[in-house]
Amino acid sequence: MPKITFFNLPEDKRENLVHAAKKEFARVPLYQASISNIIKDAKIPRGSFYQYFDDKEDAFFYLLNSHVSAYKMYFLETLQKNNGDIFDAMIDFYTAIITEERENLQFLRNLFLNMTHRIENVMARSFGENDLNENFRKISNLINKERLNMQDEQELFHMMQIISSVTFHNIVKKFAGELPFDEAVHNYSTEIYLLKKGFASI
Amino acid sequence: MPKITFFNLPEDKRENLVHAAKKEFARVPLYQASISNIIKDAKIPRGSFYQYFDDKEDAFFYLLNSHVSAYKMYFLETLQKNNGDIFDAMIDFYTAIITEERENLQFLRNLFLNMTHRIENVMARSFGENDLNENFRKISNLINKERLNMQDEQELFHMMQIISSVTFHNIVKKFAGELPFDEAVHNYSTEIYLLKKGFASI
DNA sequence: ATTGACGTGTGACACGATGTCATATACAAT
């Protein structure tokens, strides 16, 4: 977490710094980003940066968290809009991610192509994974389970794990392969379809 | 790829260097590894390192590739041993990965907890993903398709994509969560079972 | 008005890591 001094900053100065950081993390992934670039761009002295953040990662995860919070809300809305159909909702959500604009897109690209477990964890936490935690319950309640083959909450949990693995992987593929939009959506839809249908007659 | 001089090295010196590198990459993930540590451990001067490798990554991917080649062979054997049952084979394979020993285990741990797309690509290439390439065909030929619901090679390809996404993710979870062996296998088996069964009545 | 306490701003600096380069060395071929 950023230090108190960061939040005490006058709004314009803070936003300026945030923008500089975002720009750097859109340019290159976390481990290649340089504080020097951020402070040069934000026109603040080196010492000040460390007045606000512990280090590079601190700034990065601050940005990441705000992104994730936004997506989390968007996901819940999408799920409702699709009347609890998790599969249709996922496809909507997937297309939204890969349709992001410029700087956001670059940020996401660097994010997904360099998806460390630590980063994935931050994302998944809000996406309803991890434990049978509050987030998972919130999502679980919105899901229409009528046509689902899930026996209990455990299975539902694992189903969500699988769906998110597959979704992450498809996003990575899209960003890495520079696939055209249509092809990316088609691939993802195919995989979602296969997940619904199942792989084998048991 | 390492330079020719590396391969021209007398075997003992080369193995010594390889071992030092392996040790460093078992200690910390790629982006935190330091060449200084490797050369100190291998007792070679700095300049020599650059005689053999382009940089840190070059050394890392050399090691990674040899690991991957071994696993690739092991996977094919496992698939045969299970008479083409891809699901049982995956569970065998999964348990083999998480049962690795000491230095290998640490290397794998750092690998999976910091799975960049570039790294994943190297791994997946040999695991039969990516294109409908030679590797995929080799695996495809070994798979018993009798009880599979796959309509064509395309669907089979996507099925393999999904399986590998889920497998990767389970390995990461295991390494990150320090799950006990039994629990990890149980989780993975559940997810494989759900994949076979399918999520929904369409 | 002066003092002191506190939060904040600043940039010089020590440290450590990287990649290069000029020079040294080994060894083979003539």
Next chain:
DNA sequence: ATTGTATATGACATCGTGTCACACGTCAAT
């Protein structure tokens, strides 16, 4: 011996990080 080619070496320039001693500004107490 001489020349050529491949390899070895470590000092060095460069760059990025995190720290620290000091400067500054504000505000409340005197």
